[in-house]
Amino acid sequence: MKSFFLMVIVGLLVAACTKTDRSAIMPEDPNWIRLEAPAGGQAMDVAGSVDSVLFVATLFNIYKTSDAGRSWERIRSDHVGPQGLYLRRDTLWRLTNRGGTPTVKTVSGRFAYYTADGGKTWKQDINSVELQRQINSVTAPGGTVYTVKENTTPIPNNIGSAYVNPSDINRQAENGNSRLVAFPYKHIITSLLLDSKNRLYVAVSGTHIVETNRIYCCPDDSPSVVYVSRNPLP
Numbered sequence: 001m002k003s004f005f006l007m008v009i010v011g012l013l014v015a016a017c018t019k020t021d022r023s024a025i026m027p028e029d030p031n032w033i034r035l036e037a038p039a040g041g042q043a044m045d046v047a048g049s050v051d052s053v054l055f056v057a058t059l060f061n062i063y064k065t066s067d068a069g070r071s072w073e074r075i076r077s078d079h080v081g082p083q084g085l086y087l088r089r090d091t092l093w094r095l096t097n098r099g100g101t102p103t104v105k106t107v108s109g110r111f112a113y114y115t116a117d118g119g120k121t122w123k124q125d126i127n128s129v130e131l132q133r134q135i136n137s138v139t140a141p142g143g144t145v146y147t148v149k150e151n152t153t154p155i156p157n158n159i160g161s162a163y164v165n166p167s168d169i170n171r172q173a174e175n176g177n178s179r180l181v182a183f184p185y186k187h188i189i190t191s192l193l194l195d196s197k198n199r200l201y202v203a204v205s206g207t208h209i210v211e212t213n214r215i216y217c218c219p220d221d222s223p224s225v226v227y228v229s230r231n232p233l234p
Contacts, residue, residue, distance in 0.1 A: 031182065033228040035069035041218030042205030044098075045107060045135060045191040046226050047087040053118065055092060056203070057082045058224045062094065064119055075119025083107055084191070086131045091116045093131055100134070105148075108132040135191040140198050143174030144233055146181070148189045153213075164188060164215045166208055169200075171234075181234055185227060188215050198232035 033050070037043065040058025048054040055075075056063045062076040062085070076082070081096035084107025095109035110130045113122045136148040147170045152162035167189035169181040181200075186208030193201035203226050206215035 029184065031230055031234060032185070033069075033230060035065070035226045035228065036223035037063040037065075037226070038072050038074075038223060039221055040224040041220050041222045043190060043203035043224040043226050044082070044205070045084045046193050046201045046203045047085040047092060049195045049197075050199075050201075050228050051195075051197075054226075055085055055087070056224060056226055057085050057094070059083075062092075062119065063224070073119070075115070076113075076122065084109075084133065084135060086112070086133050090118075092119070093125065094122075095131060095133075100136075102150075104134060105136040106132050106134050136189075138192045138194045138200075140194055140233060142233075145172045146170070146192055146194070146200060147172070148192060149180070163212070164206075165213050166215060167204075169202065183227070183234075186215075187225070188217065200229040200234055202227040 035050070035054070037056045037058060040061055042059060043056050044059060045057040046055065050068050052066070054065050060078055060081070061074050062082055063072045064075050065072050076094060082094045083098040084095040086093040086095055091114055093109065093112045093114040095107040095112055097108045099108070100106040108130055110128055112125050112131060114125055115122050137145060139145045149168040149170050151165040151167060153165055155161040155163060166186035169183050169189065169192070170178055171181050172178045183202065185204065187204035188206045189202055190205050191203040195201065206217040209216055
């Protein structure tokens with residue numbers, strides 16, 4: 001009987017540890033919605049819309065939510081990538097090449113696998129034309145441009161090496177005026193997206209270490225996070 005009660009107590013303690021109420025430790029932000037895909041530790045890219053279907057690529061999986069992040073379905077898993085997503089109407093391509101220059105970062109791919117039914121089935125594209133999308137900058141129809149600003153701190157006595165600090169987002173209006181977006185979260189920003197309502201999606205990775213202002217990356221069992229602006233053109 002004692003062992004039975006001990007097991008019950010242990011079970012209650014485990015349940016308390018695994019069912020943490022996030023709202024108690026992370027109040028809602030008035031300007032940003034936080035979405036958490038189940039695992040992977042880093043959101044590499046995002047496609048779609050929080051109003052209908054949203055896709056999030058982690059390092060090895062693609063997840064889908066049709067209810068604004070309340071539930072998630074894993075629709076693809078691979079040993080390599082996926083590093084990026086390319087969505088055209090109802091067709092989603094999985095792109096595995098991540099490259100470009102320090103100022104223009106892209107995801108691309110030829111003969112990429114794609115799905116036209118939300119991830120139920122996948123086929124390999126036989127078209128040799130390379131699909132490519134810039135991920136560190138997006139432009140709204142009116143001309144406003146959002147660009148990821150990467151921040152680093154040089155490592156003393158180690159030429160060419162640097163610690164990674166939290167990224168910022170620069171907003172350049174159509175008149176040329178620039179300012180940093182009021183984005184209060186401390187991560188590496190991996191991808192930007194604007195939806196049809198001009199809301200900004202920010203895919204991120206890493207955990208901020210306050211004492212050093214550096215980024216620690218990335219426990220596989222931690223969620224893959226995407227932030228969505230509540231208002232257009234933040």
